[in-house]
Amino acid sequence: MEQGGEAWAGSGEGGSTGGGSVRARTEDARERLFRLGAEALTDLELLGLLWTEGPRGAGLKDVAEGGLTRGGLKALVQEDPRTLCARRGVGPARTSRLLAALELGRRAQRSPERRPRLRTxxxxxxxxxxxxxxxxxxxxxxxxxxxxxxxxxxxxxxxxxxxxxxxxxxxxxxxxxxxxxxxxxxxxxxxxxxxxxxxxxxxxxxxxxxxxxxxxxxxxxxxxxxxxxxxxxxxxxxxxxxxxxxxxxxxxxxxxx
Incomplete structure (x- = not known):
């Protein structure tokens, strides 16, 4: 988790300082995802791919320090959307993208059978x-x-x-x-x-x-x-x-x- 925190320690995308560096890291994460698969990326790097350009401020770093490093992704899944939305640099658009991605991941694990046989x-x-x-x-x-x-x-x-x-x-x-x-x-x-x-x-x-x-x-x-x-x-x-x-x-x- 520390590795992910270091990778995204710059200011948020769209900020006046460090923005280019963050965009470069996003492009690097995207390239490694296609080359090595999504499983090769840290949690924070995966979140960064959802973090499109937006308001100034750390945003993603705030989420990491306030939730991701204290309970992992489960803490984000269980957080009230209104609380997440109110964090600096997050807002409704980023909140909806994040929660949509987490829900898609959950649904992808469900059984494809509509009427499975469950015996144990x-x-x-x-x-x-x-x-x-x-x-x-x-x-x-x-x-x-x-x-x-x-x-x-x-x-x-x-x-x-x-x-x-x-x-x-x-x-x-x-x-x-x-x-x-x-x-x-x-x-x-x-x-x-x-x-x-x-x-x-x-x-x-x-x-x-x-x-x-x-x-x-x-x-x-x-x-x-x-x-x-x-x-x-x-x-x-x-x-x-x-x-x-x-x-x-x-x-x-x-x-x-």
Whole structure:
């Protein structure tokens, strides 16, 4: 990260001092991107390619010192757009370009299959991580499956705050019944990055498991997504006994439903 900071230590593009040097560094980064691939560039150099000429002021350096060097790109993803926009030398145009690029990167990681077959907690995490990773607040999803473990609907049924997400069971099962699902997987994220389920998470899962049983729907798992990691409540033995019955082989990582 220090290397990137040094590469962009000059004044912002369009400034009266050092502007030519910054433009030269931009051209050098662009040339190396085509020659070596985008992965050869530092985070700050990649940001610099988005930083087209604009108002005077450091701008990019401010972003680096205020966010990129304290939490990396994740800090930028999670920052409120209005806060980022208000930084010196940033503004709405640069903010929109930056957030658009980050969102495109997130979407590029999503599965190209519209109805993937997801058979394990690991599969669920791989499917959800591009969508839930790096969000600034908790969200709650219900993944609806047919009898062949094919995903027929992915519904976001609740959005909360940094540390909580109230879930209405009626929204959970409205999505389930609308999709005519025979089985569901619950999933939510922890913006803190720690996927360890809370007491409230376990209590909600038990409540929803009872409701699913009354409707004849199998609750396969509740997966909590963190920063590059996840916790499967099924693998942890945190689902009610009736929900674990018949799926004991999923009690170890890599097992299927």
């Amino acid at each position: 907690p690991k599969d669920i995490h791989a499917y959800l991580a591009p969508t839930l990773g790096g969000l600034r607040r908790e969200v709650f999803h219900v993944l609806c499956f047919n009898p062949r473990n094919v995903l027929v609907h992915d519904a976001r049924v609740a959005e909360g705050t940094l540390s909580a997400c109230p879930v209405d069971p009626r929204e959970v099962f409205a999505a389930t019944l609308s999709a005519r699902a025979t089985a569901i997987v619950l999933a939510h994220n922890h913006p803190s990055g720690d996927p360890e389920p809370s007491v409230q998470d376990v209590g909600l899962t038990e409540h929803l498991a009872r409701a699913a049983g009354l409707l004849g729907v199998k609750l396969l798992d509740h997966v909590v997504v963190g920063d590059g990691a996840y916790v499967s409540m099924l693998e942890r033995g945190l689902l009610p006994d009736s929900e674990r019955e018949g799926r004991r082989k999923c009690g170890t990582p890599g097992g299927g439903w």
